[in-house]
Amino acid sequence: MAEHFVLCPVMAVLLLSMDVLGAAAGVFKPPPAMYVFGDSTLDVGNNNYLPGAGVPRANRPYYGVDFPGGLPTGRFSNGYNTADFIAKCIGFVSSPPPYLSLLGAASCGGGLLVPTALTIGVSYASGGAGILDSTNAGNTIPLSKQVQYFNATRSEMIAAAGSSDAVDALINRSFVLILVGGNDLSAFANAERARNRSGADLESHDAAAFYGGLVSNYSAAIRGLHALGVRRLAVVNVGLAGCLPVARVLDATGACAEDRNRLAAGFNAALRSLLAGLASPSSRSGLPGLSYSLADSLGLMADTFAHPLASGFTDVANACCGGGRLGAEAPCAPNATLCADRGLYYFWDSVHPSERAAALRAQAFCDGPAQYTTPINFKQLVHMA
Ligand SMILES: *[C@@H]1O[C@H](CO)[C@@H](O)[C@H](O)[C@H]1NC(C)=O
Ligand SMILES: *[C@@H]1O[C@H](CO)[C@@H](O)[C@H](O)[C@H]1NC(C)=O
Ligand SMILES: *[C@@H]1O[C@H](CO)[C@@H](O)[C@H](O)[C@H]1NC(C)=O
Ligand SMILES: *[C@@H]1O[C@H](CO)[C@@H](O)[C@H](O)[C@H]1NC(C)=O
Ligand SMILES: *[C@@H]1O[C@H](CO)[C@@H](O)[C@H](O)[C@H]1NC(C)=O
Secondary structure, eight states: OGGGOOOOHHHHHHHHHHHHHHBOTTTOOOOSOEEEEESTTTOSSGGGGSOSTTSOOOOSTTTTTTSTTSOOOSOSSSSOOHHHHHHHHTTBSSOOOBGGGTTSOOSSTTOSHHHHHHHTEEEOOOTTOOSSTTTTTTSSOOHHHHHHHHHHHHHHHHHHHSSHHHHHHHHHHSEEEEEOOHHHHHHHHHHHHHTTOOGGGGGSHHHHHHHHHHHHHHHHHHHHHHHTTOOEEEEEOOOOGGGSHHHHTTSTTOOOOHHHHHHHHHHHHHHHHHHHHHTOTTSTTOOTTOEEEEEOHHHHHHHHHHSGGGGTOSEEEEESEEBSGGGOSBOSSTTSEEOSOGGGEEESSSSSBOHHHHHHHHHHHHHSOGGGEESSOHHHHHHOO
């Protein structure tokens, strides 16, 4: 296979232009590539390529209303999303493109996957995805499958490059972003709710078993990535799940669902110790050479919601695009009502941050105050010797 890899003219041009487009000139020297894993917060269009009516998709107005061109791209945002702003902060123009968009385009030989994976990176993130394969099964690319897709990508990169050394060195210094868990948490909380359990029940033995399953599956995914050469891992924890409009609307007064917030905090504590253990040289279960940055989405949301105006938000409860109470009783669709000033709303739809909220999050995690990242921020992770 390796001997047969010859850059055809189309591909060579593409590689060149990607090099130019891939790095935002002079801002910050980007890592060799960025690979993205997770859910709708990071999805830049993978779900548009999945079959089935039940697949969550951001493929209709008013998604993308503030994106250049004003058209939906598959991002669950009015404009760019969290993955885009993190990519920008570390020196790229925007998120790497969705994996499934790179498979079909066989314009020349192997298509676009390999040249993209070698120069910019690839996004495997998929709306609805969970740490557990059972979360939204059949309507998403679960984390375990995203890792398999990365494995397949790496094999193609190695075949094209002719040896694994160059590819290993590239992946070794690449920036790998993961944000997942919110869908598992909401599936669990919704199931408990259907069984008329909430509040204290939600934090009982059920929750302990739930954390255990999540942590073991998350750990397996990180081990898999490490086995495939990943050494620089940026992880975002689960946010204030109970304060999403979709959760608040369950309460007659629109209050945050504190049981869901506590569930998120419990999972985040488990995630924090998982990462500390995996990156500890002295730990028996440690992964040699692994460095990480863990971003505190929950803490940032709590601080933002306590003082919304300090971040320029006048509304941190309602979805900008939606309908009914809190904008959470009808989907963000062409018949939805849009808020007047999207920059003033924390939530774009009933689940996802607005473009401005995404930008502020990315800034806090990438280059912001130390309290939102442990033990280093994303830029420091990229810059490490
Ligand atoms: C990969 O990175 C680790 C530490 O981050 C380093 O020790 C190792 O030599 C690197 N390997 C390659 C192939 O670059
Ligand atoms: C939950 O409570 C509702 C109303 O109180 C009741 O109609 C329903 O049957 C209950 N469900 C279960 C599984 O107990
Ligand atoms: C994920 O968790 C489920 C149960 O929660 C378990 O059956 C499965 O083996 C786990 N997968 C991995 C890869 O750990
Ligand atoms: C990657 O794929 C190969 C071939 O299918 C398999 O043997 C290997 O276990 C996979 N590695 C991981 C980490 O999934
Ligand atoms: C828009 O239409 C959908 C059905 O296509 C409906 O479920 C929803 O309630 C409508 N939204 C509004 C705001 O009326």
